[in-house]
Amino acid sequence: MSDKIRRLVGIILISAIVLVSCEDIIVEDISSDTVLLRAPADNIVTNTKKHLLWWDELPGVSQYKLxxxxxxYESPSIMLLDTLVTDNTFEVELNAGKYQWCVSGQNTGYKTSYNCRTMEITNE
Incomplete structure (x- = not known):
């Protein structure tokens, strides 16, 4: 094989490796997406203390900020939870009071805006 052909083959192989590797570093822009919240329902009033917060998985998201x-959220007096999770559910136990829970999707380059729901826990 001539030197020119070896160089050409080498350049083609290196280019192919670089192109395949670039797919791994391309991050999906999710900034205009919204995490769809499933449960509990918005403005629920209940005496149940334990709740499973549930939302739809969003393509391109590697973790959720809950x-x-x-x-x-607009005028919080108490921040009860501020965490990153990889699942689309989270169990929480709340005392009587009014609460808002919010979820934002994130990846290494982008994040969605928060989507929020309100709930009230009663002593009854």
Whole structure:
């Protein structure tokens, strides 16, 4: 094989490796997407203390930022939870009061805006 052909084959192989590797570093822009919250329903009033917070998985998301505040996200007096999770569910136990829970999807380059729901836990 001539030197020119060896160089050409080498360049083609290196180019192919670089192109395949680039797919791994391309991050999906999820900034205009919204995490769809499933349960509990918005504005629920219940005496149940334990709740499974549930949302749809969003393509391109590697983790979810979950916050639970009281009474609401706009004017929180208490931040009860601020965590990153990889699953699309999270179990939480809450005392009587008004709460808002919010979820944002994230990956290595982008994040969605928060989607929030409100709930009230009663002593009854």
């Amino acid at each position: 916050i639970v505040v009281s009474p609401d």
